[in-house]
Amino acid sequence: MPDSILxxxxxxxxxxxxxxxxxxxxxxxxxRNIALSVSxxxxxxxxxxxxxxxxxxxxxxxxxxxxxxxxxxxxxHVGLDGIxxxxxxxxxxxxxxxxxxxxxxxxxxxxEYYLFMLLLETGMIGVFVALDLFLxxxxxxxxxxPMYFLIGVWGGQRRIYAAIKFFLYTMVGSVLxxxxxxxxxxxxxxxxxxxxxxxxSLQSGRLVLSATEQxxxxxxxxxxxxxxxxxxxxxxxxxxxHVEAPTAGSVILAGVLLKMGTYGIVRFCLPMFPExxxxxxxxxxxxxxxxxxxxALVAMVQTDIxxxxxxxxxxxxxxxxLGIFALNEQGLQGAMYQMLNHGISTGALFLLVGxxxxxxxxRKIDEFGGLAAPLPAFSTIFLIVTLxxxxxxxxxxxxxxxxxxxxxxxxxxxxxxxxxxxxxxSAVYMLWMYQRVIFGEVTNPKNKALEDLDLREKxxxxxxxxxxxxxxxYSESFLRKMDTSVxxxxxxxxxxxxxxxx
Numbered sequence: 204m205p206d207s208i209l210x211x212x213x214x215x216x217x218x219x220x221x222x223x224x225x226x227x228x229x230x231x232x233x234x235r236n237i238a239l240s241v242s243x244x245x246x247x248x249x250x251x252x253x254x255x256x257x258x259x260x261x262x263x264x265x266x267x268x269x270x271x272x273x274x275x276x277x278x279x280h281v282g283l284d285g286i287x288x289x290x291x292x293x294x295x296x297x298x299x300x301x302x303x304x305x306x307x308x309x310x311x312x313x314x315e316y317y318l319f320m321l322l323l324e325t326g327m328i329g330v331f332v333a334l335d336l337f338l339x340x341x342x343x344x345x346x347x348x349p350m351y352f353l354i355g356v357w358g359g360q361r362r363i364y365a366a367i368k369f370f371l372y373t374m375v376g377s378v379l380x381x382x383x384x385x386x387x388x389x390x391x392x393x394x395x396x397x398x399x400x401x402x403x404s405l406q407s408g409r410l411v412l413s414a415t416e417q418x419x420x421x422x423x424x425x426x427x428x429x430x431x432x433x434x435x436x437x438x439x440x441x442x443x444x445h446v447e448a449p450t451a452g453s454v455i456l457a458g459v460l461l462k463m464g465t466y467g468i469v470r471f472c473l474p475m476f477p478e479x480x481x482x483x484x485x486x487x488x489x490x491x492x493x494x495x496x497x498x499a500l501v502a503m504v505q506t507d508i509x510x511x512x513x514x515x516x517x518x519x520x521x522x523x524x525l526g527i528f529a530l531n532e533q534g535l536q537g538a539m540y541q542m543l544n545h546g547i548s549t550g551a552l553f554l555l556v557g558x559x560x561x562x563x564x565x566r567k568i569d570e571f572g573g574l575a576a577p578l579p580a581f582s583t584i585f586l587i588v589t590l591x592x593x594x595x596x597x598x599x600x601x602x603x604x605x606x607x608x609x610x611x612x613x614x615x616x617x618x619x620x621x622x623x624x625x626x627x628x629s630a631v632y633m634l635w636m637y638q639r640v641i642f643g644e645v646t647n648p649k650n651k652a653l654e655d656l657d658l659r660e661k662x663x664x665x666x667x668x669x670x671x672x673x674x675x676x677y678s679e680s681f682l683r684k685m686d687t688s689v690x691x692x693x694x695x696x697x698x699x700x701x702x703x704x705x
Contacts, residue, residue: 208252209265209281212295213328215245216321223318231313235306238317242299242324249295256288258684261691263334263399271338276388276395281332285688286469286539289681290331290462293546296666297458298324301451304554304663308450308561309357316357319349320451327459331466336384337396340377343463347373350452350460358447365440365447372440376427383423387475390416402474402695414478421479424472425487431464434487434524435494438517445513450557453509457516458550462542465523469535473527474695484528488615491528492622494521499628503635508559508566511636512552515592518625519545525622526607530696534610536682536689541603543681544591544674548600551588551667555581558660562653568636572643573650580656582641584664589637591671593630599674602682 219241223234256264263282271279283291302320309316326346333339347370355366384396391401391410404410412420430437441461445453473480498518505511519541526538558581559574560566575582587598594600604626611619656664674681 207267208248209283209332210267212245212249212252212291213281213325213332215248216241216298216324216328219245220318220321220325223314223321227314231310234313234317235302238321239299239302241321242295242302245324246295246299249292252283252288253292253684256283256285256684258285258687261687266334271335275337276393276397277337278335278395278397279338280335280397280399281329281338282334283332284691285685286692287331287466288684289539289543290459290466291328293462293543294324294327294331294459297454297546297550300550300554300663300666301454301458303659304454304557305449305451306659308557312356316353319352320455323349323353323455327455327463330463334398335396336387336398336401339398340381340384343380344377346460346463347377350456353452354444354448357449358452360447361443362447365443368440369444372430372433372437376430379423380427383420386416386420386423398471405475406695412476417476417479418482421472421476421483424476425468425483428464428467428472431467432461432520432524433464433517435490435497435517435521438494438498441517442510442513445516445553446507446510450553450560453553453557454550457512457553458546461516461520462546465520465527465538465542468524468527469539469692473530473692477696480528480530480696484530485615488525488528488618491521491524492618494518495525495622495625496628499625499632503628503632505632506568508568508636508640509553509556510566511568511632512549512556515552515629515632516545516549518629519549519592522604522607522622522625525611525618526603529607529610529614530693531610531613532689532693533606534614535693536685537603537606537608537610539685539689540674540678540681541600541607544599544603547667547670547674548588548591551584551664551671552592554663554667555585555588558656563647563649568639570647571640571650572646573641574653575641577651577653578655580661584656584668585641586637587668587671589633591675593633594626597672597675599671599678601675602678 223237263284266282269279271277326342329342333342351366351370355362358365387401388396391404433441444456448456495518498514502511502514523538523541526534591598591600594604608619608623
């Protein structure tokens, strides 16, 4: 397989966006077909990354390094390991599904909408494959712009407020991260922004950070990532962004963008700043537990289905952060697996909410009831996804939550016991919502005349349902690929800590 495969996967959506500019006066149907074809081609091109990935190798694979700004030591350096592999595949898998989900709902500025969707895909993939800190920051910022416009132009009534809030929150964290990247560059002799090179210097003792330097650099990186997660109490932008974003925007936001924060913590914070990580682990774990309980309790009182799902993300991502800061193999592996589970299950929930909104133009729970009779296929898939979200055994959510709680119990029994109650609360708010929407009394006669899923909607949902069962029953096919890389991150974390102590 050519070394440039990652570059092709990353930038093919940009080529598609450029093509849309050349044919921008074409019919909306042609624009949609081009965008869908490009996103499907990107997914098919990314599939060999999975089949050709060697799970026994701890180093980066499919690496490509090209000098970019030699005078500053900036390189175009990309690569994959078992952690970033599945996040890239998640991105390329969800993007065509998101594009297909908005087939009939986007009627204004169609060209611009799909152009931003493709640019967003490149930004997201770039974040997961970049191994140069400068390049990572560029992709991190590139991703922000198309999502801002997707919310601000094609969102709901309060879309401008939600878009600006999303932009400001993310920018504040990004600026702090940029300062930390520049500081690391100068502390390392102003020679390179290359992450593997900086990490090697830290592990070998050529670059030694004082406890104070580690502490502040960790906080600068972590603050940017915690906003993106979002970790309590930095979560307030998320419900607004989710509720106002178009359906495809919510799918991508929940499915991929939130994972950039947790990915950044695993990729950069743990191996580069181990002592600061150890010192702040109790506080961060406490915030994760608070987020788990808080997100679940607030979700229980929501009257809007979409806002309920949005707050459930705060709770679920709290589990991911808790697993990461268990700082053991089970917790970290569970966190990585739960990132994928959340992307699939919550992405599917937002798709289902969008489909029912297209039919009724409301998301109020009390406007529904008795949908099981007119919408049997919709109700069945909704039930599967709901059970997946609450972690029913044999479905994908169970494996991740089990591993996280196992790791948490080994790290801190008190936090593990409290966070386990979040699983119960999750079942409460999800099943209560499902009962009122699907099996409740018919509160509006319009519900009786609703049409069930059409062929396009089934094409959107069925791949997600297949993955829900596959990841729940045959999780080894995923865990085996990431096992070596997870252990490598923990080894980097521990070896860096030993150097610091010496």
